[in-house]
Amino acid sequence: MSNILNIARTELKRIFLSPLAWAVLAVVQFIMGFVFINLLVDYANNAGMQPDDSIGVSDYVAGSLYGFATILLLLVMPLMTMRLFAEERKGNTLVLLTSAPVSITEVVLGKFLGLLGFVLAVVLLMAAMPLALHWSTNLDWGRVAAGLLGLFLMMMAFGAAGLFVSSLTREPTIAAVGSFGLLLVVWLLNILAYNDSIPFREVFNYLSLIGHYDSLRRGIFNSADIVYYLLFSGLFLWLTVQRLDMERN
Numbered sequence: 001m002s003n004i005l006n007i008a009r010t011e012l013k014r015i016f017l018s019p020l021a022w023a024v025l026a027v028v029q030f031i032m033g034f035v036f037i038n039l040l041v042d043y044a045n046n047a048g049m050q051p052d053d054s055i056g057v058s059d060y061v062a063g064s065l066y067g068f069a070t071i072l073l074l075l076v077m078p079l080m081t082m083r084l085f086a087e088e089r090k091g092n093t094l095v096l097l098t099s100a101p102v103s104i105t106e107v108v109l110g111k112f113l114g115l116l117g118f119v120l121a122v123v124l125l126m127a128a129m130p131l132a133l134h135w136s137t138n139l140d141w142g143r144v145a146a147g148l149l150g151l152f153l154m155m156m157a158f159g160a161a162g163l164f165v166s167s168l169t170r171e172p173t174i175a176a177v178g179s180f181g182l183l184l185v186v187w188l189l190n191i192l193a194y195n196d197s198i199p200f201r202e203v204f205n206y207l208s209l210i211g212h213y214d215s216l217r218r219g220i221f222n223s224a225d226i227v228y229y230l231l232f233s234g235l236f237l238w239l240t241v242q243r244l245d246m247e248r249n
Helices: 002-017 018-045 051-083 086-090 094-098 104-131 142-166 174-196 201-207 209-218 223-248
Strands: none
Touching: 002 018, 002 104, 018 051, 018 104, 051 142, 051 174, 051 209, 086 174, 094 142, 104 142, 104 223, 142 174, 142 209, 142 223, 174 209, 209 223
16 A cells, blocks of 8 residues: 555656646636636526525536536546556656566556546635635535536546556557547447437446436436446556556566
């Protein structure tokens, strides 16, 4: 466990020493801030005219904000994962990393936990915007918390898939494009669920990333959604370990 934490600490430090991480945080916050202000103005002009409607701000503002965030993060997360192993391989340091007195599993989990540190920073910054309304309106804390949890789990799944794709190549750019393509395909699987001529529609709907997040964003806490994201992340972490173990042997 100490090896995993040491690798995670090193990876997190490496992420935040990179200008890319700060640029991503700045751009994401700027775009989300713009969307947040527009949602507030729209709510004030339409839904917020009646006093009783103040409770609906949690769904109208926070729910819509987190819904838009998933689209933005689908573009951003491949940029953060593309360097995790691809850059190590390109710089010929992956051999040193895999030959160190630690297991491949510890290396993968350490890098993944370091990435989750960045994910947590993004989620906390996203939480600050709706929570700023606490002093002026009534927030549904359960709905806000469920949305933030869903956002964290979604980014965790993005990170695990991106980590795997990064282990397949030595070019960070290819890793970013490949991660985006993979995530987009899994994201859009629920489209097949609306086609009556396709068999196993329920299976495709369940495998879709966005379907499970929509429930959490609406404040519906279902353990099946949590298990889905944990299994999805676990699968790609396992695939990453297998890929690097083949290279080590």
